[in-house]
Amino acid sequence: ILNVEQSPQSLHVQEGDSTNFTCSFPSSNFYALHWYRWETAKSPEALFVMTLNGDEKKKGRISATLNTKEGYSYLYIKGSQPEDSATYLCASSNDYKLSFGAGTTVTVRA
Amino acid sequence: DTAVSQTPKYLVTQMGNDKSIKCEQNLGHDTMYWYKQDSKKFLKIMFSYNNKELIINETVPNRFSPKSPDKAHLNLHINSLELGDSAVYFCASSLTKVRSTDTQYFGPGTRLTVL
DSSP states (O other), X not given: OOOOEEEOSEEEEETTOXXXXXXXXXXXXXXXXXXXXXXXXXXXXXXXXXOSTTXXXXXXTEEEEEETTTTXXXXXXXXXXXXXXXXXXXXXXXXXXXXXXXXXXXXXXX | OOSEEEEOSEEEEOTTOOEEEEEEEOSOOSEEEEEEEOTTOOEEEEEEEETTEEEEEOSOOTTEEEEEEETTXXXXXXXXXXXXXXXXXXXXXXXXXXXXXXXXXXXXXXXEEEO
């Protein structure tokens, strides 16, 4: 199991503001970095999978970057909306086993 | 149609009992997983099956026994339940086991409470 850390643990953001948060993972033997979005009372849903250093992925107002050399990924939410409120999980994979961070819980205030 | 389903959603039982949680996926995936969400909210892998073959077996008490009757089902049987087994258990599936980029699709979770 890989040591994957996410910070901050939680954050509050005003509707319309942008925010970002971090996922740190071991850079050695890196295979892939996954981001999941987990709404309360629902299942985690995949957002992105990234593999290459410098990868950037975008889905609507949410985007992510990857630095495999230093072992971190950022997730950005632009112009936050109440429906963005969720816990965002990152997971680093070692072959076919995912090691998850504890998540960053985002609360968007109207 | 629900892609990955689990039953039951909630399970409350007494210490020492034996219980099972069922998982089914209708995605045609080859690989299925069981995760436990621990007290610190981490999702930790317990088991993985690929086409009915056990491929991941983390350090889990042998009171936990997964069973895969076919590649669409992965059930979790727990013997002699203990208070520390109380947690939310998630089933997941992915297309294959060989590619680390495969997205895992999660079920809704089963909240197990041991009294």
